[in-house]
Amino acid sequence: MDGQSKLPADDLLLEIRGLKTHFFTQDGVVKAVDGIDLRLKPEQVLGLVGESGCGKSVTSLSIMRLVGHPGRIVEGEIFFEGQDLLKLSEAEMNRIRGNRISMIFQQPQSCLNPVFSGGRQVTEVMDIHTGQPHDLNQKRTLELFRLVGIPDPEKKIKAYPHEMSGGQAQRVMIAMALAMRPKVLIADEPTTALDVTIQAQILDLIRDMREQLGTAVILITHDLGVIAEMADEVAVMYAGQIVEQADVETLFERPLHPYTQGLLGAIPVMGRCAGTLQVIPGIVPDLVDLPPGCRFAPRCAQREKYGLAICDQKMPEMRPVENGGVRCWLYQSAPGHQAPLWPRRRNR
């Protein structure tokens, strides 16, 4: 009965608590995801942003329970529609994957099976999850192809992945993901492999689909531009942890964490022709051998500016602030450490 008190609030669709996914390799334990908390509301677009190796993809694979050897979810809970996904049997999980939660990936062409037509692969999803007759599902596939804007759908339904462009293949993936009207769509770098004009088409499509079908989206990307266009809520990841979380306006207007500030300063913005870009010095830490304190400390310019000693020694907590939270010693005190800055005030 202790589960009762832990059930997520009613307005949450998906809640991740203290998720840790580690990879047990020959070189040591890679802490790819190391204690993250996330909450997704219905119809919300939650952006997960960070650089390569920060654990954003492993987070999404953990939600789907698709982490393969040598990786393992070592701790945490993932509540979806009142049940902990991590406690389900494989058969129960199969009924959720592709049905209640589905996923699209970065390389659409390599995620489709090359020996079956796109249409058949979309129909298969419905054959598995619905009891409906095959020809009814085929009709629905045609509708889906039309819905996701594939030109000439009657013909394209028979096309094989190699006969499609990258943009078309991603549309087929989206049709497949949305076939069962899932509650949650996880989009892992859905436009990174696509050209910018095609990227704009696909982002528009994801936005439309959310409005029409009411699907909540977890959007994983390294591109802050895409986040600004799409997300309602944003979590910034660094070295396996969430370092800052806020609604999208707040994050871009008043970023608190030095890493978020650095990321925003490092992107070239159109119309500001010349000038030197702000740089985050150094590289991301080795996930096997992490620094004991704040993981960003070795690269942090603010730490030097304020002469903070604690950053190297102790990990800061995720501290709630107005419209979000931040994990940084600049905004929290500890014995022997006085926070040098006030965060955004939390008034609600």
Add this chain to the structure above:
Amino acid sequence: MSADMAVSSQPLIQVKGLTKHFPVRGSLLKKNYVRAVDDVSFTIYTGETLGVVGESGCGKTTLGRMMLRLIEPTTGQVLFDGQDVVSLQGKALKTFRRQMQAIFQDPHGSLDPRMPVGEQVVEGLRIHGIGTPQERHERMLELLRQVGLEDYHAHRYPHEFSGGQLQRIGIARALALRPRFIMCDEPVSALDVSIQAQVLNLLKELQGEYGLTYMFIAHNLNVVEHVSDRVAVMYLGKIVELAGCGEIYARPLHPYTQALLSAIPIPDPKLRRRKRAILTGDVPSPINPPAGCRFHPRCPLAIDICAEQEPMLQEMSQDGVDHLVACWRAGESSFV
């Protein structure tokens, strides 16, 4: 990129009618060609950075490689300092190659995994027989320091480095022969944002120091705009617009450029509801590109002539700012 240093009006490279057609399987009687680059002409001035931007398959990489004679052009001329590069052979070609170097997209793929990086940096010097081994060693250390690496890195192998560091090694290697021109082919697109900024700043510093001329090829308009003095926009093997970087951003005349600019996600959530022009459809195949203007099947402004006759690059300058555009309806209206 070179706001702090003078860009001379001295042309370093003149490209004239450069064309590359790759043969592909066709029918028995008719051979098909991929028209990767089709009759492209432009000039790069000493000390400037010319950005070349376009989507995959537009021919930007083929163009860069032809200019370095890494692939042979089908027709056309590349004049480097007045000398025709395309007709060079043997020894003359080898000597010439010192002046032009390249930095590539995939830093892992462009380095030899079995050779210590230090040796790779100065391999060019060895091939061209420049300096004694001792001098080459000193030059190697100097180059590594210049790109922000340490002496002990010289003995390591590529797999021991991160992507950003490998790209720095690639840059050191390109600098070794003291070239005058460097073709940067998507040098930062494989890198993370924070590392990308480091490499862009490094390229800029080096340009100021050595008076280098760059051609900067990329698909990311933000990056191109940030580093370039002038920008050429390519579509299906053709340059459709060429102008100063501020100019092309403020006054894009070709509908494709307008669409490209408006498709870029802007890192500011307040601009999310802005009016945007989103192109429909995909880029057509370069094997049988559309007749007339190659952009016309996707162009919202297309009229009858666009399907019939190909527009030439023509001067559309305003207030003395250079601006070339190939469009029948350039300047008439904008669809954004």
